[in-house]
Amino acid sequence: MGKRxxxxxxxxxxxxxxxxxHEGAHLLVALAQGVFKQINIIGLGMQIDVYAEQMSPQQMAVFCLAGPLATLIAGWAMVLFVKQICAIRSAVVKACAWYTSITMLMLDELYLGVFYRWVGGGDMNGIKLMLPEGAVSxxxxxIGVINMLIIWKILFPAYKKSFATEE
Incomplete structure (x- = not known):
């Protein structure tokens, strides 16, 4: 299979x-809190819908924090196991792991740190019910800067070496 x-x-x-x-974590929290309503398919994505009127501000904040925390933990787990992942022979699996690592480590951090202001707020709308918006941002x-350094100093060299040994 080609590189592209x-x-x-x-x-x-x-x-x-x-x-x-991300959405699975929201779903688990919604189910645990007894407020799950439905899964909305929006374009190519999805969103967990809840009975917000039945939730306290703290419950909403926990619900909204669950997704970003789950992806952060998943990203850090992929960093922890980078040597084992890079030892896998399949270049496709390694490519999936490389892009997944970057996505898990950066997407929510970029969104909560910067972009939420221009695209409706999303998870930040709930998180700020319990925590100061500026502090969360x-x-x-x-965390995004730390994760960029982790990608640059740990993940990129490991994956570069792993892919170089195949060619």
Whole structure:
């Protein structure tokens, strides 16, 4: 399989895993709180809908924090196991892991740190019911910078070496 095909497959898998983990965490919290309403399919994505009127501000904040925390934990787990992942022989699996790692480590941090202001707020709308918006945004930016350094100093060299040994 060609490099470009592996990249496209890796990107599609990364997005699918992101939605599964992020929205799955929202779903688990909604079910645990007894407020799950439905799953909304929006374009190529999905959103967990809840009975918000039945939730306290703290419950809503926990619900909204669940997705970003789940993806962050998944990303850090992929960093922890990077040597084992890079030892896998399948270049497709490694490409999927590379793009998934970047997605898990950066997407929510970029969104909560910067982009939420221009696209409706999303999870930040609930998180700020319990935590100061500016502080959450600042923490997301700091975590994003740390994650960029992790990608640059740990993940990129490991994957570069792993893919170089195949060619």
């Amino acid at each position: 095909a592996r990249q496209y497959i890796g990107l599609v898998v990364a997005v699918a895993l992101y939605y599964t983990i 600042a923490v997301a930016i700091v």
